[in-house]
Amino acid sequence: xxxxxxxxxxxxxxxxxxxxxxxxxxxxxxxxxxxxxxxxxxxxxxxxxxxxxxxxxxxxxxxxxxxxxxxxxxxxxxxxxxxxxxxxxxxxxxxxxxxxxxxxxxxxxxxxxxxxxxxxxxxxxxxxxxxxxxxxxxxxxxxxxxxxxxxxxxxxxxxxxxxxxxxxxxxxxxxxxxxxxxxxxxxxxxxxxxxxxxxxxxxxxxxxxxxxxxxxxxxxxxxxxxxxxxxxxxxxxxxxxxxxxxxxxxxxxxxxxxxxxxxxxxxxx
Ligand code: PAF
Numbered sequence: 001x002x003x004x005x006x007x008x009x010x011x012x013x014x015x016x017x018x019x020x021x022x023x024x025x026x027x028x029x030x031x032x033x034x035x036x037x038x039x040x041x042x043x044x045x046x047x048x049x050x051x052x053x054x055x056x057x058x059x060x061x062x063x064x065x066x067x068x069x070x071x072x073x074x075x076x077x078x079x080x081x082x083x084x085x086x087x088x089x090x091x092x093x094x095x096x097x098x099x100x101x102x103x104x105x106x107x108x109x110x111x112x113x114x115x116x117x118x119x120x121x122x123x124x125x126x127x128x129x130x131x132x133x134x135x136x137x138x139x140x141x142x143x144x145x146x147x148x149x150x151x152x153x154x155x156x157x158x159x160x161x162x163x164x165x166x167x168x169x170x171x172x173x174x175x176x177x178x179x180x181x182x183x184x185x186x187x188x189x190x191x192x193x194x195x196x197x198x199x200x201x202x203x204x205x206x207x208x209x210x211x212x213x214x215x216x217x218x219x220x221x222x223x224x225x226x227x228x229x230x231x232x233x234x235x236x237x238x239x240x241x242x243x244x245x246x247x248x249x250x251x252x253x254x255x256x257x258x259x260x261x262x263x264x265x266x267x268x269x
Contacts, residue, residue, distance in 0.1 A: 101141070121146050146159060
């Protein structure tokens with residue numbers, strides 16, 4: 001595997017996995033998926049300041065460059081690209097807006113976050129020119145907004161969604177999990193527990209009740225827990241064909257998000 005700050009033209013047409021580093025098994029599953037699609041797999045590591053509205057969160061973001069190289073290579077990456085800020089953001093960079101959906105759910109709690117995500121992903125796409133780009137379903141609103149942006153600005157790139165990878169206790173893998181101590185990690189089990197229960201519910205209203213049980217967990221400070229229509233992020237009704245539970249909140253100063261599609265039994269044809 002090549003590790004480089006400057007990408008060569010030959011990356012064009014590759015399968016691409018954009019990351020902010022602190023790689024874990026979830027990222028490795030995206031890289032493995034990319035490798036199924038192409039012999040040339042570029043993984044970028046760039047911690048994008050534009051998507052951190054809270055600068056202390058940016059400062060605390062874990063950095064594990066040696067481990068990133070080992071994990072990326074083991075999963076099948078052929079190039080690990082670690083660009084500098086100036087490479088990604090030359091003066092006059094076009095800033096993108098995530099529009100109305102950018103200020104719902106995650107956007108309510110992270111002002112401007114999705115504008116920063118779309119701006120960097122657009123720049124990365126312009127530079128890498130991939131054939132495929134792989135994103136995890138764990139950040140479902142991000143996946144939705146990137147898919148929409150790519151359809152408009154980069155129709156030649158196929159966006160591939162990869163399923164969430166979970167720790168043995170059900171907790172969705174995230175670079176932030178390393179900041180949870182053992183007690184917080186145990187408490188965090190409640191997030192996937194309510195999601196799995198909501199996913200098994202017989203109706204949207206029952207799913208909402210299951211999800212609301214998260215409020216009983218005193219260690220979890222809830223930002224939102226809702227059932228949405230995954231085609232447009234509007235609140236789901238009993239008629240919604242693709243309902244998905246989305247949840248976010250804080251445990252011991254660490255912000256965690258997760259989501260899950262509701263079971264087919266709920267889906268009206
Ligand atoms: O999901 C992430 O790690 C980041 O938001 C992304 C897509 C790499 C953009 O910085």
